[in-house]
Amino acid sequence: MFTIEQLLQPSSLDEAAVMLSENPDLVVLGGCGFLKMGSRRIAKAMDLSRCGLEEIRETETQIELNAMTTLYDIETNASLRDCFDGILPRAVGHILGVQFRRCATIGASVYSKYGFSDILPALLVLDTEVELLRAGRMPLAEFLDKPVTRDLLVRVIIHKDDRRASYRDLRNASADFPIVxxxxxxxxxxxxxxxGARPGKAMLATKTGQELSNLPVEQMNATAVAQQAADELVFGSNNKASADYRRAMFAVLAKQALEEVLACK
Ligand SMILES: Cc1cc2nc3c(=O)[nH]c(=O)nc-3n(C[C@H](O)[C@H](O)[C@H](O)COP(=O)(O)OP(=O)(O)OC[C@H]3O[C@@H](n4cnc5c(N)ncnc54)[C@H](O)[C@@H]3O)c2cc1C
Structure with a gap:
């Protein structure tokens, strides 16, 4: 369990911005699910719960996931269940249990760029932007490529369109991290x-996607495309799985996801 010596509670994002720039070592708090795993002594922490960042906001053109939106909010939101074949509720639905998902926040989950993330791959196949307090708005893919800087993720913005989508994961046990x-x-x-979970952070198979996009759907061979994507992406080994196993399993998951999307057309 971590220890906080001083807790700052801004009541607006403007106040949060001032606190962030005045306190170089300030730790931003999300739902504290990950922070609780360590035993850090934190001199100053900032709680965002008075900044009005809890809700999911939907307009005609976009869905905004404010930073303090929990994974459970995403899982149970009616619009997100309807949009993009429910890819986001499906991606978060296997992360530990409901109690955990009711605390863990989207702001921390995206900002931290976890290599094992279930959420980032799903967000990356949608038209997603992130809004940071200091760096402003940018596409998620650009944010993931940037080196980590001290900032605060304000919200995730998903542009609505009629894309079809699918998410697949492989785990040793239901409450474990994904292997791939x-x-x-x-x-x-x-x-x-x-x-995703390569075990590095989520990565687009850009070349395969571009080549496939020029092909009529009827000519698509899901097995071959999934293998091409598996060969394009970089996989690594850790205590959960070897790079070769991940590549082989990714090809299976990608094929299933491609076939599911084709069946939805
Ligand atoms: C045991 C365990 C198992 C997990 N399994 C999975 C899994 O299988 N799949 C998966 O996808 N995820 C998994 N996660 C990660 C989880 O889904 C969350 O992403 C993680 O807990 C962070 O969310 P949080 O709100 O708890 O963040 P916190 O613990 O509050 O913060 C984590 C980090 O993010 C920073 N931070 C918080 N909010 C912001 C913000 N708005 N802007 C900038 N920085 C911020 C904090 O300073 C801290 O460094 C797991 C986590 C744990 C602890």
Whole structure:
């Protein structure tokens, strides 16, 4: 369990911005699920729960997941269950148990760029942007490529469209981290294929996606495309699985996801 010496509770994002710039070592608190795993002594922590960042906001064109939105909010939100074949509720639904998902926040989950993430691959096959307090708004893919800087993730913005999408993961046990995962989407002939838990952070198989996007759907061979994506992505080994096993399993998951998207058309 960690220890906080001083807790700051801004009541607006403007106040949070001032606190962030005045306190170089300030630790931003999400739901504290991950922070609780360590035994850090934190001199100053900032709790965002008075900044009005809890809700999921939907307009005609986008869905905004404010930073303090919990994974359970995402799992149970009616619009997210309807949009993109429910890829987001499906991706978060296997993360530990309901109690945990009611605390863990989307802000921390995206900002931390966890290599084992179930959420990032699913967000990456959608038209997703992130809004940071200091760096402003940018596509999720750009954010993931940038080196980590001290900032605060304000919200995740998903642009609504009629894309079809699918998410698959492989775990040793239901409450374990994923060994490898795959997300696929199709929008107006453009395919996006992402591998996650490689064990590095989520990565787009850009070349495979581009080549596939030029092919008529009827000519697509899901097995061959999934293998091509598996060969394009970089996989590594750790105590959960070897790189070769991950690559082989990713090809299976990606094929299933491609076939599911094709069946939804
Ligand atoms: C035991 C365990 C198992 C897990 N299994 C999985 C899994 O299988 N799949 C999966 O996808 N995820 C998994 N996770 C990660 C989980 O889903 C959350 O992503 C994680 O707990 C962080 O969310 P939190 O709200 O608890 O963050 P916190 O613990 O509050 O914060 C984590 C980090 O993010 C920073 N932070 C918090 N909010 C913000 C913000 N708005 N802007 C900038 N920085 C911020 C904090 O300073 C801290 O460094 C697991 C976590 C744990 C502890």
């Amino acid at each position: 995962n795959a997300a696929v989407s199709l929008y107006r002939g453009q395919w996006a294929i992402v591998g």
